[in-house]
Amino acid sequence: MQMFKRYWKDFAIFWGLFIVFVAGVFFFFYLVSAGKLGFMPTFEELENPNNNFATEIYSEDGKILGKYFEGSENRRYMDYKDIPQSVIDALIATEDVRFYDHSGIDVRGLFRVAQGMLTGNSSAGGGSTITQQLAKMLFPREANQNFLELAVRKFREWVIAVKLEKSYTKEEIITMYLNKFDFLNLAVGINSAANIYFSTTPDSLKVEQAAMLVGMAKNPSLFNSVRRPDKTLGRRNVVLGQMLKYDKISQAEFDSLKVLPLGLDFHKEDHKEGIATYFREYLRLYMTASKPVKKNYSKWNKDQYAVDSLAWETNPLYGWCNKNLKSDGSHYNIYTDGLKIYTTLDSRMQKYAEEAVTEHLGGTLQPAFMAERSRKAHPPFSNDLTVSEINDILNTSIRRTERYRSMSSAGKSFQEIKKSFDKAIPMSVFTWKGVRDTVMSPLDSLKHYKSFFRAGFMAMEPASGKIKAYVGGPDYRYFQYDMVSTGKRQIGSTIKPILYTLAMQEGLGPCDQVLNVQQTFVLPDGTTWTPRNSTDKREGEMVTLKWGLANSVNNISGWVLKQFTPEAVVQMAHRMGITSFIDPVPAIFLGSSEVSVKEMVGAFSIYANKGVYNAPMMVTKIEDKYGNVLANFYPESREVITENTAFLMANLLQGVVDEGTGRRLRFRYGFKNQIGGKTGTTQNHSDGWFIGITPDLAGGVWVGAEDRSIHFQNLANGQGASMALPIWALFMQKVYADKSLAVPQRDFQKPNGVNHVLDCGDADREGMTDYDSSDEIFD
DSSP: OHHHHHHHHHHHHHHHHHHHHHHHHHHHHHHHHTTTTSOOOOHHHHHSOOOOBOEEEEOTTSOEEEEEOSTTOOBOOOOGGGSOHHHHHHHHHHHOTTTTTSSSOOHHHHHHHHHHHHHTOGGGOOOOOHHHHHHHHHSOOOSSOOHHHHHHHHHHHHHHHHHHHHHSOHHHHHHHHHHHOBOSTTOBSHHHHHHHHHSSOGGGOOHHHHHHHHHGGGOTTTTOTTTOHHHHHHHHHHHHHHHHHTTSSOHHHHHHHTTSOOOOOOOOOOTTSSSSHHHHHHHHHHHTOOOOOGGGSOGGGHHHHHHHHHHHHHOTTTTHHHHOBOTTSOBOOTTTBOOEEEESOOHHHHHHHHHHHHHHIIIIIHHHHHTTGGGOSSTTSOTTSOHHHHHHHHHHHHHTSHHHHHHHHTTOOHHHHHHHTTSOEEEEEOOTTOOEEEEEOHHHHHHHHHTSEEEEEEEEOTTTOBEEEEEOSSOTTTOOSOTTTTOOEEOGGGGHHHHHHHHHHTTOOTTOEEEOOOOOEEOTTSOEEOOOOSOOTTTTSEEEHHHHHHTTOHHHHHHHHHTSOHHHHHHHHHHTTOOSOOOOSGGGGGOOSEEOHHHHHHHHHHHHTTTEEEOOBOEEEEEOTTSOEEEEOOOOEEEOSOHHHHHHHHHHHHHHHHHSTTTHHHHTTOOOSOOEEEEEEOGGGOEEEEEEEOSSOEEEEEEEESSTTOOOSSHHHHSHHHHTHHHHHHHHHHHHHOTTTOOOOOOOOOOTTOOSOOOOOGGGGTTOOSSOTTTTOOO
């Protein structure tokens, strides 16, 4: 009896302890679940985890041009249906073979881990399920935790995993996991990883590539394919072995795949790298612009305030992120909302444009300029500058550097700062033959970069307004100032077609003749001004308007201006889409006004589009990360001149190419189709321009140095026909050679009602040159 009582006593103690233990476990998990022992996400946080996705920029032909992302969050959203089965099979076979059978915690896996710990078998495997790993990624562990805190944190991850299983389907968990995982090297998510490591899309991943990426999930730092290819290869084969074990691949497939190399095609993603860098940066600034506030604009930039204010009110793309709200009432974030921006660029044309800029600047123009160094007292500056003027330029450049701002903030005087610019230090500098490691003083570095010619190039479709190619400079990594939209330079003779447009509009024709003599203007103060030409060819003769424009003769431009007024030219320029300030003075046709390449190309495209202006257009639509269309964009169009006037102007511009300053398009580059164009050269050859049009493409080029005091010493190299025209020519050669683009070489269509004589006869071809006579545009 006593033995029986003792048995029941022990039985009661055992079950009492057991009940207390179970109750304690339940109470412990209750405390964890309620957030009493540390952070526990709310239901809303579980339903809407903080997943940042990079915004993707697409070309019109479907290529990814680049992304906008915050910090290292280079993540591209991918739906479950688009994830390759090989990736899913590899992940489950390696990380969680009973994924579809558990509810967030794999009890058998935990027992396996415990057994491994007791037996010292380190190959027994881990116990974390895919869902637990996702919980850790969604709600990362705090840093510097002690053992007890880590233990509690592990239990919290169990609870979060169970809650995730209740909130999401298995497919959604897999999708979240593969979109969230950081594969290093700014490859966040399987979509970015496929692109960065193999330069492909997930749907094109091979089985062995999928296995390598999944293998990184164990420890991406250890199995980093870029730094530790051998270890990564071994881990990939472990994954392939798991896929074989669970019948996801056959023995034959395993045997053939395990001997393959990693086959990396790695490229690092950076906003300064890749294609269309200037365009992407301009688009980013344009879409994230805030409503203009007048006090934020400098006095010298007051005209830009008016332009931006108008864009804010009338252009849906300008400031789009700040003018549109998401469903939660917040503004769109271009870095984290995973937008898909479909641009008008064609990736093939963009490639050809960048190649053309590189070939001409790096292969022809820069070597010619460097050959002049021996004839300069203080290269790269022109000999017409004094030492004092050069020092002023350099001192201004010093004040614009980050080194100056940093040292000035630290209380250093300008003399102390300037002294530091004379001390040679190791650095890497840009050259056209590649980045060069050298030892150079910061001051010499400034001179080094000033010696390089810059360029701005843009091409667009006149009929649609779509920008097809956009190059803002030689290399965005080293020359970040955009010379297509942001930078403005004197336009020289490229303004003359706008003046001639007035003449054609009022009934004059290309072959109408005027006397080629100097024109004198009486200025408001009573003095007179007479523009000069750089040549006296055919002076005193009757010449046609076509000859006058083809040779950029100031005498003829002066005569045309006298038929109208400078104010009329300004009004026409603004109607043609030029928003920059143009001073209404008699010297207006010499092109001293500063205008952007984008404005000039948009204006000239009117001649190829039957008199209709289409504002240069960057984007056609924007989608959210799920593919829902958020906005569509359409060209801003208006009729500026009649179709007849546009055709007559196209004919005048053809004269520039056939018989004038653009003739090298024919004899050097071999173009046979109808092309209209205009060269431009400013004082001292500081700026070279060429705007060219065909019925299907309009393009414009500016070339010059950062400072106007850095330029060629002679007109042969310094004119627009030498500096800028070759870039347009090289680009168009490549475009026409690419049959996939199907850009026709057709004629400008003559409208009904044009009765003017267009062929001015052989006599009018006498004295034709390919020099721009406006090189001495200022007396």
